[in-house]
Amino acid sequence: MVELLFWPALLCYGEAALGYFGSAWRAALWGVRLGWLAQTALLAVQAARDDGFPWSTWAGSLDLFVWFVVTAYLFWGSRRPYRLLGLTVMPLAVALLIVARAGGGTGVGERNHYSNLFLVVHVGLVLVAFAGFTLVAGMSALYLWQERRLKQRNATILRRPAPSLATLDGLAFRIAAYSLPALTLGIGVGVGRLINRGDSVDALVVATCVTWLVWASYLVLRVRGLTGRRAAYLALAGFVLVIVVRLALPATHFA
Amino acid sequence: MHLVLVGTSHHHAPVELREQVALGDAQAHALAEELGEAVVLSTCNRTEIYVAALDPDDAERRAVAALADVEPALYRLRDRAAALHLFRVAAGLDSLVPGEGEILGQVRTAYENGTPGFLLDRVFRHALHAGRKVRTQTAIGESPSSVSAAAAALAEQVFGDLGGCRILMIGSGEVGEQAARNLRTRGAEIVLTANSKTSRDDLAAQLATADVVVSSTSSPDIVLDAATVERHRRGRQLLLIDLAVPRDLDPAIHELDGCFLYDIDDLQAIVVETLAGRRSEAERAETIVAAEAEKFHEWHASLDVVPAIASLRARAEAIREAELRKAEPVLGRLDESERNAVESLTAQIVNKLLHLPTVRMKQAAAAADGVIYAEAVRHLFGLEDER
Numbered sequence: 001m002v003e004l005l006f007w008p009a010l011l012c013y014g015e016a017a018l019g020y021f022g023s024a025w026r027a028a029l030w031g032v033r034l035g036w037l038a039q040t041a042l043l044a045v046q047a048a049r050d051d052g053f054p055w056s057t058w059a060g061s062l063d064l065f066v067w068f069v070v071t072a073y074l075f076w077g078s079r080r081p082y083r084l085l086g087l088t089v090m091p092l093a094v095a096l097l098i099v100a101r102a103g104g105g106t107g108v109g110e111r112n113h114y115s116n117l118f119l120v121v122h123v124g125l126v127l128v129a130f131a132g133f134t135l136v137a138g139m140s141a142l143y144l145w146q147e148r149r150l151k152q153r154n155a156t157i158l159r160r161p162a163p164s165l166a167t168l169d170g171l172a173f174r175i176a177a178y179s180l181p182a183l184t185l186g187i188g189v190g191v192g193r194l195i196n197r198g199d200s201v202d203a204l205v206v207a208t209c210v211t212w213l214v215w216a217s218y219l220v221l222r223v224r225g226l227t228g229r230r231a232a233y234l235a236l237a238g239f240v241l242v243i244v245v246r247l248a249l250p251a252t253h254f255a
Numbered sequence: 256m257h258l259v260l261v262g263t264s265h266h267h268a269p270v271e272l273r274e275q276v277a278l279g280d281a282q283a284h285a286l287a288e289e290l291g292e293a294v295v296l297s298t299c300n301r302t303e304i305y306v307a308a309l310d311p312d313d314a315e316r317r318a319v320a321a322l323a324d325v326e327p328a329l330y331r332l333r334d335r336a337a338a339l340h341l342f343r344v345a346a347g348l349d350s351l352v353p354g355e356g357e358i359l360g361q362v363r364t365a366y367e368n369g370t371p372g373f374l375l376d377r378v379f380r381h382a383l384h385a386g387r388k389v390r391t392q393t394a395i396g397e398s399p400s401s402v403s404a405a406a407a408a409l410a411e412q413v414f415g416d417l418g419g420c421r422i423l424m425i426g427s428g429e430v431g432e433q434a435a436r437n438l439r440t441r442g443a444e445i446v447l448t449a450n451s452k453t454s455r456d457d458l459a460a461q462l463a464t465a466d467v468v469v470s471s472t473s474s475p476d477i478v479l480d481a482a483t484v485e486r487h488r489r490g491r492q493l494l495l496i497d498l499a500v501p502r503d504l505d506p507a508i509h510e511l512d513g514c515f516l517y518d519i520d521d522l523q524a525i526v527v528e529t530l531a532g533r534r535s536e537a538e539r540a541e542t543i544v545a546a547e548a549e550k551f552h553e554w555h556a557s558l559d560v561v562p563a564i565a566s567l568r569a570r571a572e573a574i575r576e577a578e579l580r581k582a583e584p585v586l587g588r589l590d591e592s593e594r595n596a597v598e599s600l601t602a603q604i605v606n607k608l609l610h611l612p613t614v615r616m617k618q619a620a621a622a623a624d625g626v627i628y629a630e631a632v633r634h635l636f637g638l639e640d641e642r
Contacts, residue, residue: 150412150515155524158398158408159532164415165492228492228513 002045006106009038010097013070017090025083032090036070039097042106043067059103061123062246066096068131072175073138084162088138118193125186126208130242132179133215137239139163139172140232147229165228172235173222180215187212204245211241256374256558257311260337261318261329262296262303265351268328275324276302280368286321287369290314294369294379296344298361300351305341307374334555338378339548345386346544347396352530353537354395359386378551385547392543395536398529402522403433405529406496407441409517410467413494418442423465425449425458425478430498430519431471438467463487468495470503481507484514496522556620563629564613566638571605 012035019028043064046055055064073089100106146162163171187208194201215238222231263273276297278286283295291314292307304321308314311333322329332340340349345362347354366379390396399405407417414420420443424435427448435445447453447461451472462468462484472478484493488511495516497504502518509516579586579601586594612632619628632638 146412150409151509153509153517153521153524155521155528157412158405158525158529159394161397161412164411165413167415 002042002107005038005042005045006101009035009042010094010101011035012038013090013094013097016086017094020083020086020090028086028090029083032070032074032086036067036074039063039067039070046106055105055119055123057103057105059100059105061105061127062096062100062103063105064123065127065130065246066093066100068127069093069096069134072131072135082163084160085135085138085142088141089135092134092138118189122186122189122193125182125189129179129183129186130246132175132182133235133239133242136172136176136179136235137242139168139175140235140239143168143172143232144229147232169227169231172231173219176215176219176222176235180212180219183208183212183215207241207245211238211245214238214241256307256309256372257314258334258337258374258378258555259306259308259311259314259318260303260332260340261306261315261322262301263322263325263328263330264301264303264349266349267330268325272325272328273300273302276322278302280364283365284368284370290317290321290370292370292372292375293318294365294371294375296362296365298358301344301349303344305337305369305375305378307372335548335552338382338551338555339545341378341382342385342544342548342551343541345382346389346540347386348389348537348540348544352400352533354389354393354533354540355400356390356396359383359390362386374555377554381547381551385544388547389540389543393536393539395533395540398532399526400530400533401433402430402498402519402526403437405522405525406434406469406498406517407437409496409515409522409525410438410443410494411441413492413515414466416442420444420466421446421464423447423449423458423461423468425468425470425503426472426474426499428471428473428498431469434469434471434496434498438469443467459483459487466493468493468504469498470496471498472503473499474503475501477505478503479508480505481511484508485511488514498522553617553621556625557617558620559625560616560620560629563632563638564616567612567632567636568609570636570638571609575601575605 012031014031016028016031016035019025019031043055046060046063055061069089070093073085097106142162143165146165146168149157149162150165162168187205190205193199194205214234218231218234218238221234226234263276265273277299278295278297283297286304287293287295290304290306294305296303296305302322304318306314306318315331315333319326319329319331341362343349345359347356347358350358362379363383366375366383369375369379371379399408410417410420417438418441420438422435422438422443422445424431424445424447427450439445443466446465447457449458449461451474458479462479468479470478479495484495484505492513493515495504495508495514497516497518500519504516504518506516506518508514579598586597589597616625616628616632619625
C-alpha cells in the first residue's frame with residue numbers, strides 16, 4: 001500500500017519540479033497538489049499501521065519534513081507571483097523524499113523506545129520549524145535572484161514576474177518569526193527529557209542550539225532594521241545549519 | 256437575421272479621417288436608435304457600426320451613409336466575419352497595442368449604449384466573454400506597453416503594493432508626468448515635485464523618505480549624484496527612473512546597495528521585450544477568439560433551422576396526440592399508471608425518432624446547408640403551411 005502511494009507522490013513532485021523549470025505553471029501546481037495528496041495518504045497509512053509514532057527514525061522524520069515543507073508551500077504556491085518559489089522548493093522536496101525512502105522512512109513497522117507524546121511534540125515542533133526555515137531560505141534565494149535581475153536591468157524582468165522584493169523580505173521575516181518559537185519549544189522538550197533521564201548532550205543537540213542562535217540573531221537583527229540582501233544571506237546561512245542538523249541526525253540521535 | 260458591420264479603424268484611416276466620424280456616447284446612442292437594432296462602437300482608434308437586420312444590403316447602405324465622410328476608408332463585413340472581427344476587437348487583438356485592456360470596457364459601454372435585439376445582444380455578450388477569457392487565460396495584457404507603464408511595473412517589482420509609496424519628481428517632462436500618473440493610479444503619492452528653484456536641502460530631505468525618484472529635467476548636468484543618495488539612503492531600497500536625455504541621475508547610483516536605477520534605454524528595452532511577449536501571447540489569444548467565434552457561428556447558423564425543427568416537433572406531437580385520442584376507447588380501460596406508461600412510451604418514440612434529424616439539421620446549419628435541409632424537412636413532412 002505504501003509503495004502505491006510513495007511512487008505517485010514522488011512522480012507528482014518530480015513533475016512539479018520539472019514543470020516549474022519549464023514554466024508549465026498549471027501542470028506544476030497540479031503536480032504539487034496531487035503529490036501532496038498522495039504523500040498525505042502515505043503518512044496516514046504509516047500512522048494507521050504503526051502502533052507508535054511512525055516517523056521516529058531519521059528517514060521517517062525526513063519524510064514528514066518534506067510533507068511539512070510542501071504543505072507550507074501550498075499556501076503560497078497557488079498564487080501566481082509565488083509560483084517561482086517552486087523552483088527552489090520542489091526539487092528539494094524530490095531529493096529529500098528519495099533520501100527518506102533510501103533510509104526506509106517511507107515504510108511501516110519500525111518500533112522505538114520513546115513515548116509517542118514526546119516524539120509528537122519534540123519531532124513535530126522541530127520539523128515544523130525546519131520546514132518554516134526552509135521556506136524562508138527559498139524566499140531568500142528568490143529575493144537574491146530577483147534583486148540580481150533588477151540590478152542587471154534584465155529586459156525580460158516583467159515577462160516572468162516574481163514577488164516583489166518588499167513582499168519576499170516581509171514574508172520571510174514573518175515565517176521565521178513563527179518558526180523560531182516552534183524550534184524553541186521543540187528543543188526545550190528534548191532538553192527537558194535529556195535532563196530527566198540524565199543523558200548526555202550529543203553533537204546534534206549542539207548543532208541544533210547553534211541553528212537556534214543563528215535564527216534568533218536573524219530575527220533580532222531584522223527587528224533592528226536589517227533588511228534586503230544581508231538578511232537574505234543570513235537566512236541562507238541559517239538554512240545551511242538546518243541541512244547540517246538534518247544530515248547529522250542518522251549519525252547522532254539515531255546512531 | 257444578418258449581422259452587418261461597417262466601420263473604420265487605425266488600420267485603414269489616419270487620425271485626420273477618424274476624428275471626422277468620432278462619436279460621443281450620446282451621438283452613438285442617437286445613431287443606434289436611428290439605425291434600428293444597432294450598436295455603435297466609437298473609440299480613438301475606431302468607429303464601427305454593428306447592425307442586425309433581415310435585409311443586410313439595406314442595413315449596410317444605411318450604415319455607410321452614417322459614415323459617409325470616410326467612405327473610402329470603410330470596411331464592410333457580414334455575419335461570421337463581422338462576429339469574428341468584433342471578438343478580435345474585444346480581445347484587444349485589433350488594437351494598436353495588442354492586448355490593451357481598455358477596449359473591453361469600451362465594447363461594453365457601446366453595447367450598453369446601443370439598441371441591440373436578440374442577435375446583437377448575443378454577439379456582444381459572447382464577444383465580452385471572449386475578451387475576458389483571453390485576458391484570464393493568456394498573459395497578453397499583463398506586461399506594460401509604454402515607458403511610463405514599465406516604470407510603474409518596475410516599482411511593483413521592488414515594493415509590491417504601491418499604496419503609500421512616496422514619489423519624488425525631479426523636473427516635469429511629459430514622460431515623467433505620465434510615469435507619475437501611472438504610479439499614482441496604483442496608489443503611490445507624490446511628495447515633492449522639484450524644479451530648478453528647489454533647494455538642495457529640500458531635495459535631500461525628501462530623498463531620505465522617498466521610495467521612487469522620477470527625473471525628467473532638461474538639465475545638461477547630473478542632478479543627483481551617488482554620494483548624495485548614499486548619504487541619505489543608507490541601504491534602504493530606492494527605485495530611480497531617469498527619463499531625461501542627457502541623463503539627470505549619476506549612473507553610479509545603481510551600484511549602491513538597495514538602489515535600482517533605470518534610464519530611458521533600459522525602460523525602452525523592457526517595453527520592446529514585453530511587446531514581443533504580447534505578440535507570442537497573441538497567437539494563443541487568436542486561437543481562443545477563433546474557437547469562440549466558431550461557437551457563435553454555430554448558434555447563429557442554427558437560427559436558420561430552428562423554425563423548421565420547431566414545426567417538425569409540433570407536427571409530430573400533434574400526430575401523437577391524435578393517435579392517442581383515436582385509441583381512447585381502448586386506452587380508457589387502462590388504469591392511470593398504465594395510461595401514463597403509454598403516454599411516456601409514445602413521447603419517447605417521437606423524441607428518439609426526431610433526435611437525429613434535429614442534430615443533423617443543426618450540424619448542416621453550421622456548414623451553411625441549413626436552409627436547404629430546412630426546406631427539405633418542410634417539404635417531406637408537409638410543413639409549408641406552418642411557416
